[in-house]
Every structure is written in C-alpha cells, then in structure tokens.
Amino acid sequence: MSQTPENLVEQVEKSAKNLSQPPLEQWHPELSGDMDLRISRDGEWIHKGKPLGREAIVRLFSSILRREDDGEYYLLTPVEKWRIQVEDTPLLAHSLDVEGSGNKQVVRLTTNVGETLEVGNEHPLEVGSYEDSGQPRPIIRVRHGVDARLTTAAYYDLAKHVVEQMIDGKAVLGVFSHGNFYKIG
Known part of the structure; x- marks a missing residue:
C-alpha cells in the first residue's frame, strides 16, 4: 500500500x-x-x-x-x-529569546513548526560538530529522539549569552538556562 x-x-x-x-x-x-x-x-x-x-x-x-x-x-x-x-535534523530552531540573567536565565527557542521550547532538563541543548567539516552543530532535544538544529542566526543570538564557568579547574564556555549550564565550546 x-x-x-x-x-x-x-x-x-x-x-x-x-x-x-x-x-x-x-x-x-x-x-x-x-x-x-x-x-x-x-x-x-x-x-x-x-x-x-x-x-x-x-x-x-x-x-x-x-x-x-x-x-x-x-x-x-x-x-x-x-x-x-x-538529512540532518528534522526540525530547525530559528529564533531565540532569553529572559533573566546569570544562572536564573531561561533560553527559549522557536522551531520551524511554531513550537516554543525552553532549554532545560526536558529540552537540553547540546553543541556537537559535523564530522566532515568540524563546524558546530547546535541542537535542542524536542521529544521522542527528535532534535531541532539551531539556525546560524539563532546560534549567533545564543553566543551573545555565553559565559565562562570553571569546571574541574578548566574554563568552559556555555549558557545557563533553568539553572543548568550547557557547554557551547
């Protein structure tokens, strides 16, 4: 059929x-x-x-x-x-909104299907890289194993909120959302 x-x-x-x-x-x-x-x-x-x-x-x-x-x-x-x-991820996260500051801030991303997701335990943010180019591959978990990749514009907007944290004695770049620290680099 x-x-x-x-x-x-x-x-x-x-x-x-x-x-x-x-x-x-x-x-x-x-x-x-x-x-x-x-x-x-x-x-x-x-x-x-x-x-x-x-x-x-x-x-x-x-x-x-x-x-x-x-x-x-x-x-x-x-x-x-x-x-x-x-081909890559089924969804795209094209716009970013940040409320609050420091470890109290909340990062929200809106997908190409109109869904707004708050970066946090349910929708974690992860920045990996493409194997062939080494370029960053920022994604947010949506649900059921499905991810949305941040568009270049959303990733640049996210970069404006990057802070440095000391983790295991090393300086690490990332962003806070819902009290969690998400590594960016």
Whole structure:
C-alpha cells in the first residue's frame, strides 16, 4: 500500500483528537514500509520529489515523528509506522529569546513548526560538530529522539549569552538556562 500524507493525517486526527501531542510512547505498530518523504538539511519536507505544500501537514507530521534506537526516523499512527529519510535534523530552531540573567536565565527557542521550547532538563541543548567539516552543530532535544538544529542566526543570538564557568579547574564556555549550564565550546 502506498501511503499519502493525507491518509496519515486522517488516521492521526481520528486517534488523537483533542491532544496537544499524540501519545507516541503508546504506539508500537509493525513497520509498514518506507515512505517517499525526505526532510532536507534546510528543513523542507519533500514528498515524492515535491515540497509538502500545506504547513498544517508538516506541523502534524512533526508531532508523530519518532527517532528510534536504530537511528532511523518514523512517522507513527496507532496502526502504521512509516520510515522516512532525514538529512540532518528534522526540525530547525530559528529564533531565540532569553529572559533573566546569570544562572536564573531561561533560553527559549522557536522551531520551524511554531513550537516554543525552553532549554532545560526536558529540552537540553547540546553543541556537537559535523564530522566532515568540524563546524558546530547546535541542537535542542524536542521529544521522542527528535532534535531541532539551531539556525546560524539563532546560534549567533545564543553566543551573545555565553559565559565562562570553571569546571574541574578548566574554563568552559556555555549558557545557563533553568539553572543548568550547557557547554557551547
């Protein structure tokens, strides 16, 4: 069976009415197959070679996306599980807001699907690097193994809030959010 975005939307809407986030942790269907859906590095969702035209479908799909222990990404419904391709991270964090200062500050990031996340225990920030270039790869955990990569502009905005902390006798650069210190460099 060839799955379409519209069919998945219908299934999710039936099973997750009035829920802000579908209960993916309760859904464990067998693999239905591979869907011809790819999320490009720049955050574009492409189905059968064409961008998904409806923002509402992208927002819904982001809520039913899970990365599993095998490192693969899947769109889930209570009865179907479709593997998709992701070039880097499925979501982007494009704007940053900081409230407060010092270890009392709170860093908020807004994703390309309109979700605002506060950096903290539930949504930790991590700055790794790309293996091929060594360039920074700042990400925030969203949920279910899914991350959002900070865009260059958001990363530069974050850099304005970097402070130095002594950790194990060494100076470390990072930012505070919700009382936690997140290493940047």
